[in-house]
Amino acid sequence: xxxxxxxxxxxxxxxxxxxxxxxxxxxxxxxxxxxxxxxxxxxxxxxxxxxxxxxxxxxxxxxxxxxxxxxxxxxxxxxxxxxxxxxxxxxxxxxxxxxxxxxxxxxxxxxxxxxxxxxxxxxxxxx
Numbered sequence: 001x002x003x004x005x006x007x008x009x010x011x012x013x014x015x016x017x018x019x020x021x022x023x024x025x026x027x028x029x030x031x032x033x034x035x036x037x038x039x040x041x042x043x044x045x046x047x048x049x050x051x052x053x054x055x056x057x058x059x060x061x062x063x064x065x066x067x068x069x070x071x072x073x074x075x076x077x078x079x080x081x082x083x084x085x086x087x088x089x090x091x092x093x094x095x096x097x098x099x100x101x102x103x104x105x106x107x108x109x110x111x112x113x114x115x116x117x118x119x120x121x122x123x124x125x126x127x
Contacts, residue, residue, distance in 0.1 A: 002026035002116045004099045009121030012089055016125070020084040022099030022118060030054055030077040033102035035114060036084045038095035038123075045111060048097070049073040049084060052107040062107055066092075089125045096120040 008020040020036070035050040051073045052060045061073055072085045082099060100114035108114075 004118035006121040053105040
């Protein structure tokens with residue numbers, strides 16, 4: 001049984017930092033690309049960041065333009081963990097953040113290419 005459990009969300013002021021964590025179990029973690037998505041109230045789920053498996057040339061990453069330069073996705077294959085470091089948080093970053101495991105090794109921005117999802121962690125940024 002595959003499980004993804006996010007943690008690290010909270011209520012912060014604009015400009016603060018948070019590190020979201022996602023613990024993954026039930027699959028061979030190092031073989032799969034991972035991603036972070038978010039969903040704000042009344043909006044569709046949005047891609048945030050993705051990281052490929054760690055084989056080949058190493059974990060390649062991609063980000064939505066709105067977080068480039070402020071966020072960093074990383075993974076620890078020894079711990080089956082994926083992280084999203086978020087700096088310079090803005091009120092528009094307020095959303096539920098979801099961790100997801102892709103169905104392949106390759107980083108992807110498309111939610112339909114993710115096979116497993118966590119329950120999400122709330123991030124609220126006050127102005």
